[in-house]
Each structure stands twice: as structure tokens, then as C-alpha cells.
Amino acid sequence: MLRQIILYFQTDSDRWLTMLTDHLLVSAVSLVIAGAIAIPTGVLCSRYRSLKKIFEAIFGTLRIIPSLAILLLMLPVMGTGFWPAVTALVLLAIPPVLINTIAGLDAVPDFILETARGMGMESCQLWFRVRLPLALPMILSGMKTSAVEIIASAALAAKIGAGGFGELIFTGIGLFQTDLLLIGGGSVAILSLLTGVLFGGMGRVLLRYENR
DSSP states (O other), rough: OOOHHHHHHHHHHHHHHHHHHHHHHHHHHHHHHHHHHHHHHHHHHHSSSSHHHHHHHHHHHHHHHHHHHHHHHHHHHHHHSHHHHHHHHHHHHHHHHHHHHHHHHSSSSHHHHHHHHHHOOOHHHHHIIIHHHHHHHHHHHHHHHHHHHHHHHHHHHGTTTOOOHHHHHHHHHHTTTTHHHHHHHHHHHHHHHHHHHHHHHHHHHHHHHHHG
């Protein structure tokens, strides 16, 4: 088995790099779009409580739908390819970021907000200099969860033509080649672990004040 894996990288390393690039691209684009939607929506839900139940119900429902089901639902709507996969992955990634953003903002103590108001801060300053920085640990945690879910689900996106390591996994299943399954699945697992490490490092850099 090890010999077959080594042989694969000796003969098809270019193909592996192409799949790596495709997997990272679809994952990164999906995460950025999900964050751009979920974080402002979380701010709105925290500010206007009537919106909270609506958005939590919508995206909470999406969270319990299996990843493959959402991906396949994109077929009749958008067809196959990169953007249908991104759309499906964004729908999967929004709930953790949205829920954590709301929870982080709601967890900011009232006495801190009152102190900031007493120092003369206006509403905009209160949000950008107090509430969002204090909610940042929860937001980053939601982004980390979404990133790992996206990377794992992006393997399934190969079913709708998005490329990535899913191609290798499904080829291995179809041909009963365990070496391809191990390479594809192992690559996805390593990417997920590295993503966790990356967000951990980002947290330590951005949240230096917590360690002082």
C-alpha cells in the first residue's frame, strides 16, 4: 500500500497539486463569502432582536440538512461547476458564524457598555471599539468551525463538478483502490488539521490582549 502511495506521488504529483489548488480555492471563497454574510447579519440580529429568531430559524434548519443533500439541491437550480459548489458550501458555513457572532455580541457585559458610554463613546465607536473586539473570540471560533466543515464538505463538491480531493476519493471508491482513498481522505484530514492550527495562530495574534 505504501509503495502504491509513493508511486502515485511520483507519477501524478501535478494532478494532486491541481486538486489541492481547487480544494483550497473553493473552500477559501466559500468561507470569505459566508463570513461577509454571517457577521453583518449577526450584528443586525444582535441590534434588532426581532430578526434574531427569523435568521436563527432559517440557518438553523440549514444546519441539520446533510451536506451532500444541499450540494445535490444546487444541481437543478444552478447546474454543476465552481459557483454552485460555492453557493452550497456558503449555506453550510453561515450558521456557525452567525450563531457565534450573535452569542459573542450578546455576551458583552452591560457594565462595560455603560462605562464606554460614560467615557463619551458614540454608538458607532461602541460597536467597533468595544462590542466587536470583545465578541471576536466567539466569531473566530465560528469561523474555525465553518472552515473545517467547508473543507470536509468540499470533498463532496466533486459530485457537482467543483474539483478538489473529492475526485480522488470518488475515483478510489469506483475503482476499489484503497491507495486513492487514503491519499484523498488523508489530504482532506491534513487540510482540516492545518486549518485548525491556522485559526489557533490567528486567535493568539489577534487576541494578545487576553493573555496580558
